[in-house]
Amino acid sequence: MTATLSIPQTPLARPAATSRPRGRAWPWGLAAVGLVALVLTAWQVWDGAPSAYYASIALSMSQSWSNFFFGAMDPSGTVTLDKIPGSFWVPALFVRVFGYSTWAVILPNALAAVGAALITAVAARRLAGVRAGLLAGAIVAVTPIFVAVSRSNQPESFFVLGLSITAWAAIRAIQQRSFGWLVVAGAAIGLSFQFYMLEAWAVWPALAAAYLATAQSWARRIGHLLVAGAVSVVASLWWVAIVALIPAGSRPYIGSTLGDDPWEMVFGYNGLGRFGATSDSSAYESFTPPFSGDPGVFRLFNAQLAGQIAWLIPAAIVALVVLWLLRFPRPLALLLTVWLATFGAMFSVVAGMHQFYTSALAVPLALAVATALAWSARAGKAWPAVAILASAAVTAVGIAFSVGGYSIPVAIVQALIGVVAIVLLLSRHRARMVTTAAMVVGLLLTPAVWSAVTIAHPNSINPVAGGVSEMASGFGGRGGTAGGAQTGGAGGFAGAPGGAPGAGGAGGMAAPNGGAGAQDGTRDGRGARSGSGTTGGQGATGGAPGGTGGFTAGAGGFGGDQTALLSWLEQNRGGATYLAATFGAQSAAQLIVASDGEAVLPIGGFNGTDAAPTLDRFISLVESGQLRYVIAGQDRVGGPGGASVGAGDSSTGTVSAQIRSWVEQNCTTAADAPSTVYVCGTVAGGSGA
Structure with missing residues (x-):
């Protein structure tokens, strides 16, 4: 017996029952989660439609180590991309080793998505056991917008991977009251910063609040957080600092800046400019993609976002209430609650964004729902699972009837299976495996179908799931689409009137003739795509x-x-x-x-x-x-x-x-x-x- 098993249990330690999973459920289940994620994100990846802009960055970065470090957009190193290049280092290495191809610039993102699902599963297993781990991994694997963006060469998948690593390290730090793991969590936030900059720091409120709630002296907790925070800052800003110290004549121009300044690129263009914090265009460039409707409390349920990410948001809110009511360890409950609340608020107030920004919600949503279901089962309580299943079913039916198309029968089937699962949960004699299977289907059928449909609808310009570019757009009415961006009204659950076909509603964009330009048409001999719709x-x-x-x-x-x-x-x-x-x-x-x-x-x-x-x-x-x-x-x-x-x-x-x-x-x-x-x-x- 190892030394770990001899340590007495504390309220924040892993339960003994979870340290040695029964049989082979864990390895086989984890393999199944990984396989599902791999199929959804990598199947037919060679037939994808990469964004030419991001593809050129990976290709240019592969041609010299200088271009690789700076994230040069062009082979001669004239100008950089408008981000820290962390998310493109692996795709650039793929291109350098295998040569340029569609799969070489997209497959790394698919593999990052698989890693995110598996690491989230490992993190959830530490929270509430094997069932929690496998369910959390499955939720990440079938989150529609995460699948959609992972089938593209947009830089989001590596960020979600970084968040999953952060969650795993943070949970260990809180459970073990470990300074070392807290530093690892801070470093993981810094790694995530390299992938997606300031958004990574939005994890810190949750991590700090949770660690402060652990049973240690205040001096110890605050000291640990200060050191971990310093590590996080260094891990976040080392690239920015190095680039800022290099003379402008010895490096590419920093893209999307007025002053050729990496600090401006990170904190201005990709920071204050995203939140519309100033109208002074002389201060820095601003960039607010108009693909997600207007900011507001119910934005995540509007026409553009509901079908992409909202399926389990009500269920996650119920799950958090369950965790608090069932006396789940308070620091861990605080971690999940503040994390989900912070990210939800951030995506609700940012001035403009692509739908795929919200894929970052996959990790906290998965951890909250999976942990609450497993914890309530361990406590012998059926009502939490009933409440979570019911909220997921109602959400699925509401979104489906607002969207229309194939979503309606799929959501109805999900709701019916959810009812079966509820009946089994409330009965005295229930088959455990059958009940578990019914619960999983009752939670995830509709988002899983949306994710699967995405395979046949590649779009790397503005990735969206469910084939919405060829069907009625989203939660709030029907409308036309532009390059995969859902249009229609910004209505909520009740289905506010949307824009007419071909005309953008609130927050939408019209595309009268033609689709996504070069994304359509036929492929030439070198992997480029010829445009077939150029009038719009x-x-x-x-x-x-x-x-x-x-x-x-x-x-x-x-x-x-x-x-x-x-x-x-x-x-x-x-x-x-x-x-x-x-x-x-x-x-x-x-x-x-x-x-x-x-x-x-x-x-x-x-x-x-x-x-x-x-x-x-x-x-x-x-x-x-x-x-x-x-x-x-x-x-x-x-x-x-x-x-x-x-x-x-x-x-x-x-x-x-x-x-x-x-x-x-x-x-x-x-x-x-x-x-x-x-x-x-x-x-x-x-x-x-």
């Missing part, structure tokens, strides 16, 4: 309606004939360093991916407003013969839904607009190019105007 939608990589974010046919660029344009550029390149320059990183991304990583100059960066390159630098590149071609198109200003800066428009005063004006005055258009291409400088041996 989101352009190549999620720009504003009308294609302002990418190469659209109307903008004279990469729309219906990107292969011909790429071929023309390669044939006429001569000895130029750059294949071409484009206005905005969105447009450059497609060329970078389609050309297998050739140098393309992204004028203006992600939003089209970055001072990279400067006008003097651009002219120098032209005069030295390093750059010859500039592809006409539109800048993207202010993120999705922002204004576009078309040809001839220099009214914004941005460096990008200055360069555009210079190009129009000093360059000519190539007569034989398949799209509008400006020829700048002398083109020896190439195609003239």
Whole structure:
């Protein structure tokens, strides 16, 4: 017998019954959870539709260690992405080892999702035993929006993985009153910061409150928290500090900043700007994706979000009440309660967001529901499970009837099976395995179906689950969709009137003609996708309606004939360093991916407003013969839904607009190019105007 088993039990220690699971239920069950997560996130991943912008980042980062460290958006290291590059380090390594492909940039996220489900299961097992662990892992595995984003190359999956590691370490720290595990939890928050920045720190209120509630002296608790907090700060900010110390001329321009400053990128653009904390656009860039409706108390139940994440929110609230009523160890109950409340409040008040931001709720939701069910079973109480099952069934039916389509019969089946589970729970003679199976189906059938349907509807621009881009949109009425973003009214459970088909309701976006631009159409020989809908939608990589974010046919660029344009550029390149320059990183991304990583100059960066390159630098590149071609198109200003800066428009005063004006005055258009291409400088041996 190990030393661990000889330690007397305390109120916060793991129960003896959970330290040695019966039979093989745990390993086989954990394997099943991992397999479900892997199938849902990785099946047919090679046929996915990666975001060209994020794909170009992984490809560019794979080409040099400098690009890898800074998170360079383009192979020549002109400008970085608009985030700390932590979530792209593993995909970049995959591309470096295996070469660029769709699966190489998406599979790492799928594997991160599998890891998150398994680690959450391990964490929940420490809370309330094997059944809690397996159920928590299953909840994470079938959370629809988490499945959707994990089938893309968006940077969310690694963040959820970091949260699951944080939960595991935090639970151990609280159960054992362990300074060492508290430091590990703080470091895990720092790791999560590398994946998704400030959102990671939202775990600290829960961790601090729970640790302060443990039975130790105040001096000891506060001292431990201060040290763990310091570790967390260092683990969070080391990249930002290093980059800030490197001279601007020795690194790429920091994307989406006014001052080429990594601190501004993290705390301004990705911090205050997300919450609409200031209207002073001269202070920093702001970015508020318009995909999740207006902020408010019931936002998580609106048209855009309910079907993605809300299935178990009422059940989790009931579960937290159960834990407090059944005298679950108070520090652990406090951890789960404050964590879920903090994240729920954060997603309710942030000015704008993609639906997939809410996938971070999967971990606390899973821990709360699974722990409450297992704890009530251990206490011999049936009413908590009845209350949780009933709330889940009512929620599923409410969402389903608001959404319509296949969700209605599925939710009805879930509700009926939930009733069966309740009857079995209340009966004196019940088969344990049958009851457990009925409870799982009564909780998870509808979200599991939404997750499965997502496999056939890849969308890496604005990932959403359940195939909603091809059906009536969400919880509050029917409406059109744009690039997978649900539209319709922002109504709640009762189903407020939504927008008409093709017209965005509150918080929605209309896509009159065409879908997600380059996401549609056929795949060329190098893995790029040709756009088939260029009159509307989101352009190549999620720009504003009308294609302002990418190469659209109307903008004279990469729309219906990107292969011909790429071929023309390669044939006429001569000895130029750059294949071409484009206005905005969105447009450059497609060329970078389609050309297998050739140098393309992204004028203006992600939003089209970055001072990279400067006008003097651009002219120098032209005069030295390093750059010859500039592809006409539109800048993207202010993120999705922002204004576009078309040809001839220099009214914004941005460096990008200055360069555009210079190009129009000093360059000519190539007569034989398949799209509008400006020829700048002398083109020896190439195609003239």
